[in-house]
Amino acid sequence: MTTKAYGAHAADKPVGAIAIERRAPGANDVQIDIAYCGVCHSDLHTVRSEWPGTLYPCVPGHEIVGHVSAVGDAVSGFKVGDVVGVGCLVDSCGECGACHDHLEQFCEKGMIGTYNGPTPDAPGHTLGGYSQRIVVDQGFVLHVRHPEEQLAAVAPLLCAGITTYSPLRHWNAGPGKKVGVVGIGGLGHMGLKIAHALGAHVVAFTTSESKREEALKLGADQVVNSREAGQMKAHAGSFDFILDTVAAPHNLDAFTGLLKRDGTLCLVGAPASPHPSPSVMGLIFGRKSIAGSLIGGIAETQEMLDFCAEHGIVAEIEMIAAQDIEPSYERMLKSDVKYRFVIDVATM
Known part of the structure; x- marks a missing residue:
């Protein structure tokens, strides 16, 4: 499925509009129409190859909030219309000691990041949340229980x-x-x-x-x-x-x-x-x-989201349009944000 996204084709190229392909939902998959995606310092480091190993095209974004638009036949915990989130990882081996302890972020075979991680889907690596939709295994999708008007400010909770x-x-x-x-x-x-x-x-x-x-x-x-x-x-x-x-x-x-x-x-x-x-x-x-410490496992991330919903906790954010991602990076480098940029994906 062709999807609008924002990403870069090289370290010295600005983030801009690109078209990407998303897989059709498999039996265990949840398809999410993304409403908001936070902008993390990791996004900038990765897309500009300031950390080694960036694969291009690079579509960053691992602070994702949206609505379920389709589910696979074997999906039991989610239904169309649910408000959900996706954080920094979208897969792990599921077999090692860390995975058995619900600490998928420490997967001994290497967790699969929401972007720049290996995947059989084209182009061979994961593409993140600076996009209109994403397809994720149900085991790595999270329920969001905050009210609708807080959803943009929930996105940064995922990282x-x-x-x-x-x-x-x-x-x-x-x-x-x-x-x-x-x-x-x-x-x-x-x-x-x-x-x-x-x-x-x-x-x-x-x-x-x-x-x-x-x-x-x-x-x-x-x-x-x-x-x-x-x-x-x-x-x-x-x-x-x-x-x-x-x-x-x-x-x-x-x-x-x-x-x-x-x-x-x-x-x-x-x-x-x-x-x-x-x-x-x-x-x-x-x-x-x-x-x-490195992020958290899926169970603990759900616990965090529920705790924050119960206590009315969200991030302090500044909403931006997709076209303003590059300027937001420059402002982020100057600490000119209080305290997290969030992309309104409707602007794509």
């Missing part, structure tokens, strides 16, 4: 939401826990909202004094300017967990020093070059950990 929810849940953020969130951007603003809703005492870290009031509105109980030594020192040794969302190299010791004994600093930002090597002594004296 930014689960990327922050999963580590907050894994490290038991909640009542009685002091949780830090480093960086107030596309990921960080979701981390603040979710940590607050989980019941933790939430501290936002920012290098921008101008974000103080915004952080408080997003759910922070306190805000620390991480460039102010006195403000940082006042929190030394007091955090159970710190979620670091910053995608640029920075000094991790500044944050491991704020952890309690057995505290964890979890990295979810992915910088293009490594962080300066952290002090081993700072970890040894306190049995502290530096960890990482």
